[in-house]
Amino acid sequence: MDPLEVPKGFKAGFATLVGRPNVGKSSLLNAILGHKVAIVSDKPQTTRNRILGVKHLENGQIVFLDTPGIHKPKYRLDEYMVEVAVRALKDVDVAILVVDVKEGLTEEDTLVIERLREVQEKTPVVCALNKIDLTSRERAEQVEREIRRALDVKRSVCTSAVTGEGLSDLIDAVLELLPEGYPYYPPEMVTDQPEYFMVSEIIREKIFNLTRQEIPYSTAVMVENIKDKGNVVVIDAYVFVEKDSQKGIIIGQSGRMLKKIGQYAREELERFYQKKVYLNLWVKVKEKWRRKSGSLRELGYYLRKE
Template sequence: MKSGFVALAGKPNVGKSTFINTVLGRKVVIVSDKPQTTRNRINCIYTDKDAQIIFVDTPGIHKPLHRLGEYMVKAAVQALKGVDIVLFILDAADGFTETDEQVAKIVNESRTKTIIAVNKIDVAGEEKAKSVGELAKGMVENAISVHYISALKGIGVFELLDKIKEELPEGPQYYPEDMITDRPLSFMAAEIIREKIFHLTRQEVPHSTAVVIEEIKDRPNGVLYIRANIYVERDSQKGILIGKSGSMIKKIGTLAREEIEFLVGRKVFLDLNVKVKEKWREKDFIILQEIGLKHDIK
């Protein structure tokens, strides 16, 4: 059996999480059209009869504006160390940007063999995508191949998957074949709630929000009770999240509950509470302990 770890590298919003969800055939990691949706390093597990691939999804590498951003970038950079392959994903529609160049330098520092994937070819077209691919190949010292894909539409994704399998070493099966992530339910539930906030709110609100699961317990009637705190930085953001007569928080709760119920296969009671924690993105305790980035950096 082929097996190993593949770290995804790229700037924010290039489609890393969409790629993983397409490969696994179901949504494991949250996605949105806003950059920096992924905050934590997440192991996502693909298994078939020939191979087991542990994809390490990472935050997008960007210029941080606060302590949270600094820790996110640190987690992304450290994820590239000690893996078998780096999968460097670029956005064909954006062209080869200065941030892509910075990511390429970080990829080179990992000294790991690298596969380049130019995503969103359905949007950018073949000519522009090829230009991005050639520039990236010229920048990445350990590049072994370039692939042109649309993660959203599945174009070229499984040819890329075959190449990854080909390059992996022979090895053990690290996880049971029915396991698709090593993250606990508390993490997955918090991420689902946060995704709904990203989808339903605008401007600074999504990025100013943290979700912390305070309690999960079985009720005698068979319902799974989940209590979550949603932290924001200002009272005005709290007002937006709650909405007129509680309309926004109700919408967030309904959508999140339905998805969590699908995940766990049972009825869920979701208890959401919005609280203000000023400048939480600058506070190490919240970032490392409550959001859990301490597990992603060493």
């Protein structure tokens, strides 16, 4: 057989998960892959970068792009995040609109739908009516009708990232819309994220889960060093906040908060590396980093050349 011949019936392509913050885009990606590639929290705007996750199937390969939630930007960081999401809609084969059927549509969902209207001629839209475990089918259908009034939806599927309901239907719906072609990534590849980024995200997730109000949002994590010393991996990382008072909160009374963040992160990192991990965390103030493009660049929040 000609090695360049497309395997008969094999489908391959890109599908972008979009939606307002907190609807479950990252949770869906992790559940579909059966592998945690994107961090998740109960707070909006947890995801700040485009996350790639590859689903390998017998008859195809779906390259999912998880994106930051589309919302009204307040800081330069927000503008960056929204731009990442919008760009991830360009030149993909399918857009997956994720909505939260329990909460229903909000003004932010309308922003997302507007963006999808701009691309729907070229990019077919599949809708994931997510968090179906929290509400009824009738409610989901009502939300779906509302979406269809504004958008040409090719297919919609009730899903739950928690129970796994509808995930295989969602995969089928996406696969159907993909072109035939060779896989983009080798079979062992689940994500394209560099190790340093994965580690910083794991730490950032713990901060999102353990702190409140402005604290998670004013935090960025940068991994300085990862050294594999055989039986133990030694990691040095910085936690950046915007002001001294936030530094105090991240460190906590007698260092208790930082210890907890470090402990939770270390436990997950030990599962990730399958060995013992020493995690050294330092907290530093980087004044108003969310507003400064120079700081954003230093912390890795910048748009790569396409």
